[in-house]
Amino acid sequence: MIETIRNKAKEWLEKNDGGCVIGYERASDGMTARPVFIYKPYMVGSLIFDETCVHNLSKYLLNRRGLKTAIVVKPCDSRGINLLINEHQLDRESIYVIGVVCPGMKDAHFGRIEDRPLSKCRVCLHHTPAVYDVLVGEPQPETASRDYSDVARIEGISIHERNAFWKEQFERCIRCYGCRQVCAGCYCQECFVDELDPLWVGIRSGPEDNWIWNIGRAFHLSARCIGCGECERVCPVGIPLMLANRKLEKESADLFDFEPGMDAGTAPPFATFLKEETLEKVE
Amino acid sequence: MELTYEPRIVGFLCNWCSYAGADLAGTSRTNYPANIRIIRVPCSGRVDPLFIVKAFQLGADGVLVAGCHPGDCHYSDGNYHTRRRVGLLRPFLDYLGLDKARLRLEWVSASEGKRFSEVVSSFTDTLIKMGPRSS
């Protein structure tokens, strides 16, 4: 598998002078992975791919708009590419997608690899990339049934418990914006949280402002979140952000029959509507 | 002294239907509770979902978004987009612990003064029954 990736990367680099391959290399702990940018064919040897390659590299494509770039993507990450093309951020022609059939990632953190699947992989549906120029591995069938037991658990508790749960989670937020920075869907020139006038969110890190920041962030990703789970992975204070994102994912699948990033052409739910649809109405 | 709870409602009303409907409620002298504060917007589609979140953050007990009936939008499609936005925001806020009954999306036409007052009355009632928001 890794040899295929290296060979494809090498071939492509040899053909595309000035291009860059974004992939994974071994991290400084000697066991996990980290992103790597490879500019020269002879350097492809450092590329790796294994169950620790948790990162979604598609975010990096935004730094290389218009530049020739090859990228190694897992199925979830590949949807980020479709998302960004759909939103006119990327030009498909300039990207060479090395899609990797994903076996599911391990819960890997710096210096330690837990022997359990990463939480996003437990509920993953798509095991073959949604977009690729070359596919590494045999295409895998999709998982047929959606598993939203995590969301259902929160839905199942009382409204007061939900309120308390999220209050406690958001209270921890230190507003480092790691979640935003790592997210392929977050590419605003200026984030609403940074805007001063009008002031959507105060800079004061307190329950109220943390609440609106986290809701605003999640809602801006509604019907856009591709489920790569990076926000939750990087959060230094362990806020279960995917639990919020996945609620929106579930609702937009139910209400709009839409799964973001599965292709680059379908109009996203907020760009279109059906006259006859009735979304759950006010009681 | 026992203080009765007076919920505060922020209402975003589209200029062409619902705001006119609210005006008609006035012209017809239809009384309704004084708990709503109306913000006039050209179209319910102008309402950024973040306005709603912001109102709740500041302490609103309820938010009403009202626009033309589907098919009647002055701008042809605005309310269809509103329906999607609010339709998604409601279950999400509910999930985060803010009862979805606190966010209402209603269609009120310019001729539905009575309906507007009924909407405000029933919304206010609901909110009083629910009591203040737990913080």
Place this chain on the structure above:
Amino acid sequence: MNRIIVDNNLRSWLKELAEKYTLVAPVTSDGVTLFKHVKGSQVDSLDLQYSNTAVSPKGCFFPLSETMFSIGSDGVNVIAPVSTDREVVIFGIHPCDAAGIALIDRVFLAEPTDTHYKEKRDRTILIGLACNAPSPECFCPSVGGGPANPMYLDILLTQTSAGYIVQATTGKGKELTPAARMEEKDIPLPPPPHVTPVPLEGVSEMMRRNFDSPYWDRVADRCLHCNICSYVCPCCYCFDIRDYMGKDKIDRVRSWESCQSAGFTMIAGGHDPRPTKGARLRQRWYHKLLYFPELFGDIKCTGCGRCVRSCPVNIDIREIITDVQKLNV
């Protein structure tokens, strides 16, 4: 001979402290350990074996955000922030985090003093806990510290099989020491646990020579420019000040900010002296390894390993240091 306090006594002492002081200690919930305000009733459940908290305790003096003062809605009356009279005891702080506070002290307590910081610093007592479980990414001895270094603490507790050895290093600390709960025992201080060192020789000099190296852009390739490293760091102290319309007053609020965020150095007129990601990333390492040492003599790092652990893309300060030493001029 050392003074020893056994676990039971330690906890009853802490409960007593919690009555009189605002007690802050590491609390683990949802798998995340953070310094939090602790009530007496919570003392029994405190985990004293923790490795470093997710975020350093610098926020006790330099909060994530704090109101510096307010102006009444008339636009005239200045209202000073209300401070509690209670003194604060931070319990369980590791020596590296204490060292971080000492580094920030150099900046905030230097003339002109930062009164908001000083006010909190003055009424705080630091009871440290020697670190007995350093992470692989820790390297405190390389930057002048050590897992059991009592230097910047009022009291240091070191765990042994017989109980905690109590070392009071400051007057405040000695005063607070609970004589009645301790006993003298002939138990030596255990040797500090091993921490892998990082050679720092000549790093500042190499930094000075390699400002324009393309190396920084290469590292920046994978940097996401989040603020995680700065925010978890015990000795990063950048902040932003903004005015905030409150209900009946305007608050002037100071909040953490990071040199990594895009608008950090934006100045009026829209110019940004550090417009590129590479420039911003470089700034952080230059501040730590060159500018700060130039001003204060020491590297601005306590070797706590938090940034290494928390960085989403494995930008590792140890690797930076070794890489820089190897850079060709």
Place this chain on the structure above:
Amino acid sequence: MARVGVFICHCGTNISGAVDVARVVEAAQKMPMVVIASDNKYTCSEPGQASIRQAIVSNKLNRVVIAACSPRMHEPTFRKAVSAAGLNPYLLEIANIREQCSWVHSHDREKATAKAIELVKMAVAKVIRHEPLYPREVPVTKRALVIGGGITGIQAALDIANAGHEVVLLEQEPSIGGRMAQLDKTFPTLDCSACILTPKMVDVANHPKIRLLTYAEIKEVRGFVGNFKVEITQKARKVDYSKCTGCGTCWQKCPEKTPSEFDLGLGKRPSIYIPFAQAVPTKPVIDTDSCRYIKYRQWLAAGEQGKKPPECRICEKICPTGSIAWDQEPQTITEEFGAIVVATGFQVYDHRHYEEYGGGAYPDVISGMQLERLMNASGPTGGEIVRPSDGTHPKTVAFVCCVGSRDQAKGRTYCSKVCCMYTAKHAIMLKEHDPDVQCYIFYIDVRTGGKDYEEFYLRTLDDAGAIYIKGRPSKIYRDGKKMIVLGEDALMGRPIELAADLVVLATGMEPRTGADKLAQKLNISYNTYHFLVEAHPKLRPVETQTDGIFVAGACVGPRDIPESVAQGSAAAAKVAGLFSSDTLVTDPITSVVNRERCTGCLLCVAICPYKAIDCETTRDTRVVAVVNESLCKGCGLCVGACRPKAIDLRGFTSQQILEEVNSLWS
């Protein structure tokens, strides 16, 4: 620094009866940036307005809040008042303390007063954020495009031209005239259709202000009211009209014959042809699908495969002016217009969808329009009514109404309005042609809403002796030479089998194929049947939601000739009204893009109902959205959708709305 003046109206006792105005004034005086707050018995009265003007001047106010009735009532009045004092009229905000406060909370003075104070507070908070806005004036190109050369379009073009404006009349077929040209007679007067239509066609051709573009189609429409830029495709006629004199030699000599569209396949026409004798222009086009030489050229181009077609070129050889232009290609013409009238009309419902009636397979089951051609003296049979199958004269003729109308199962639920009447006309005329003919008319309801229509229908029963059978037939099949119609006589409640010589299906009207595509190009709406949608069915029947684009005639819905003509004139009047001034004033409440913030996701482009947003590339090569303020109607849909908050709506900025919300808690 904003200097706000707040003026609170008593509205007689309308407001002060429920609201303690004095307390509102007192509270307003303490609000931030408020310089003066005062009250007025009747603010909208001249003295009331004068006091505001005076206050603006004497207090150097730069923002005004008026707490009074609904802004939907007096906003224009007060804008003028503010403007008269030298202030930009958009620096005004109205707090609605009457309709939405005093009139609805009259039972609780305390709460009403508290609410009035908050409403004023919200208005103050908002007005501080107001910016002066300036309406834009755009010039009007006084030139109209009429799409569709049927009777509606002809009427509209003539009326606009007679009002003194230039008109381009665009027709997709080789001649104008439309469906009316195919009719033999018109109900209820039985006028000869050609006799009343063709003079108008000639008027069009001769009018100095009208330019005729036949055999042409709309390619693209850009721009906005007063300033449309339209790309028109002139299809290749293969005939040079600058040389052709319309002498007719070519179409008489052309050896190829192909079914005539104009005669609905009942007759034939040559490959180089004019659709009918009175066609305007009287110049031919070459039908590239049937022309022998074109086929020969295609055969050559394909690399000589198959049988070699004859290399005819007779028209070219005999043309006295050398007008045949084999190499003529479609051309794109770009024209500018100030207004567009859409009059694309209708087409006859295709009865092939009725498989139970044979689906077009029986030659003796024809449509009403085909009967028109059979009856017409210049039609394929010279006006002799014969059975297409064998040329015999039918004696028993069955008519079936509502074919393609009032039929949900065929996707056409509407009533086509004209079929009852034209069927009555057919029955009368058949009887006139041949007194031996007996007509049977299967109907559901006979609808005769129109001047003299009912009387005309009665003639069908009386003079023509037609028998009306209430009931929609279920099946038509052939038995020997007869066509059997299976129906029910609903009045008797019994099935009926009728053996007829000829069956005429009264097929309904449907919009021209492609009406939806055209509507999309024009950005006007259409319904599920692709009929165009008017701005208001009663009050704005010829306007659309897009300013400057008007609709008329049967493209909007089934219409008869008088209605179509009236609508053509109505649309022309609207165009003339629009052209009565040199410029148009546009509302300044429009969206505006902050190019720095815009990420170019173009969600706004996708949702703008007016296609008012486009994209452009900045100097640093970012793609950003840009609003065409003349097209923008200020709905703010784009603003509500913009994640990076890069687009904002003047007069309703996020800042303003947030200040209103904030003010409730500050």
Place this chain on the structure above:
Amino acid sequence: MISAQNTIRPRPHTTYRSFVEAHIRQSIAQCYQCGKCTAGCPVAYTMELTPRRVIRALQLGLENELENSSTMWICLSCLTCSARCPREINIAGVMEALRLATIGKKPTPDQKKFRLFHDLFIMSFQFSGRAYELGLGMAYNVMSGQFLNMASIIPGMLRRGKLAFLPHKSRGSETQHIFQRLEGQNKAMNQAEAGTK
């Protein structure tokens, strides 16, 4: 049929109408009485109440006329009416509903033979699982008194071996159980319905 005594007194809301509308999941108010159903119905010629008039009777609530009519039993279920209805009403479904709605009523003399046929047909497979043509035909002829029905083809059928002398049995006797369980279910539902009243 139509005489002075037959003056119509409309009852637009009848249980028949609601039963029929529930069965076809459509409103029969949709019908505009164009008669295309009757026009295409191959057996309308032999009906007293044509399909269109059945709908009309439902619209007007003329229950007696519906009950006494044989239309729904003459109906061949060929679905021509439903397929061609311009209002897309499932008229054949209306007929089916009327059969079901009147199944508990005493049959009129004309209805009898149809009901007999269906009963016998069902009996012919109720126990064996599969329909038994010869048995059905003989039983029907005997019980309906139409002894010579189809007599002309029976010899030919026998000669060609196209009639089985004994019923063909399905393995297992699943149909019997189906009928038993169905009876139980219907009983329970009737009781539940009675309970709510």
Place this chain on the structure above:
Amino acid sequence: MIETARYAYYPGCCSKASAKEYTATTRLVCKALGIELEESPDWICCGASSAHSIDRILGIALPAHELLYAGRMKLDLVASCALCFSRLKIAAAELKDDDVRKRVGEVLGQEIPGNPDYRVMHILQVLEKHLDRIHLEKPLKGLSVACYYGCLLGRPKEVAFDDAENPQVMDRVVAALGGEPVEWGFKAECCGGSHVFTRPDIVSKLSHRLLYQAKQAGADCLAVVCPVCHSNLDAMQKSIGKEYKEEVDLPAFYITQLVGLAAGLPPRKLMFEKLFVDPMRLLRAKGLA
């Protein structure tokens, strides 16, 4: 080597008696085309036109019994009888309703899984799908065939696979066999169906009209896909002729017999002798026998 196609097969009650030749030739032809038909050993009557006239749930439960079998086998279910096909297909559609599914499940004594997608096909569809497998030994050249579909294949449109008024599938099959399908307007008109017992007069009238129209359209014979239609048009033909005082003499084949004929299967096996109207004279005249 042609890949074997497998279907679940529902023969229907007539298969054991009046329509022996239809079932037999269906099996024969399918075998020749490499189509495997799996017959459930315990299939039961679909209820025909009676069950749904007596009880709604019964009318669904009986065909559902067979649907469940096919579902378990994970095969598409094929019926050769048009009436059986119609009942099976309608039942499959009705089972999408939760309440119906629950009640039918109770009656059948087994739970019916949610979201059922039971695919039901008519033998015509199967033949058309695998038409390319037919090796034309004896093209039906010069044989004018009036394809008679009966009323149920195209109706209702929710379950139909062809046009209600002018269906084409069988015409395409016949054309593929080299035969000449005639255009006629009564392809989908009813033959009188099961009224043969209760109202034989109706059957005579309707079937007569069909025979007359087919003849008028120039057909040499009929092709039929339903045992009930076949019995009315073939077995009853003589007595209809008598009643209407005209000899019709229009052989009515089952479509499978024609497929078999064209594929060159021995006429003996195609059981032409079971037909009331002897086709042999016609076949000989056309050089097909």
